[in-house]
Amino acid sequence: MKRITVEQLEDNFFSAISKEWMLVTAGNKDSFNTMTASWGCIGWLWNKPVAIAFVRPERFTHEFVENGECLTLSFLGDTPEARKIYNFCGSKSGRDYDKVKETGLKPVETELGNVTFEQARLTLECRKLYKDDIKASSFIDPSIANWYGEKQGGYHDMYIMEIVNVYIQ
DSSP, rough: OEEEEEGGGOOOHHHIIIIIIIEEEEEEETEEEEEEEEEEEEEEETEEEEEEEETTTHHHHHHHHHHHHHEEEEOOOOOOHHHHHHHHHHHHHHOOOHHHHHHOOOEETTTTSSSEEEEOEHHHHEEEEEEEEEGGGSSSGGGGGGGGGGTTBBBBEEEEEEEEEEEEO
């Protein structure tokens, strides 16, 4: 992995997040979990480069995110192998499966002790700054409620995080 600055990023994050997807990983090399996400944001807030991730509290990864200061957002690319990993990590719980064993992911420890993967073409290492929960009472557009409910799952927690390191292959 090679470290670059945020200013050197050339990704179109509209495509990277919505079409390629990403792995949200929290914990350390001894105990971590990862999940697939296709919702998120990258931008500038509070005079810092930030990423915003959304994690439902019922997800196993949520407890790792809650218990740590940092997490990583890893982009594996838009390949058939990456799609298989994303599909598995987005549909199976780390409570029931060893996602590393099942997918062939190769964990790599960052300089700050967080986890990304050898397969990642891009990793954003992030430090949590702010958390809030999505609330139905705050929906201005009522159609947003369609993303929640018994079939879809609970309301997400939103994490705004400073991007502290960027790694590329």
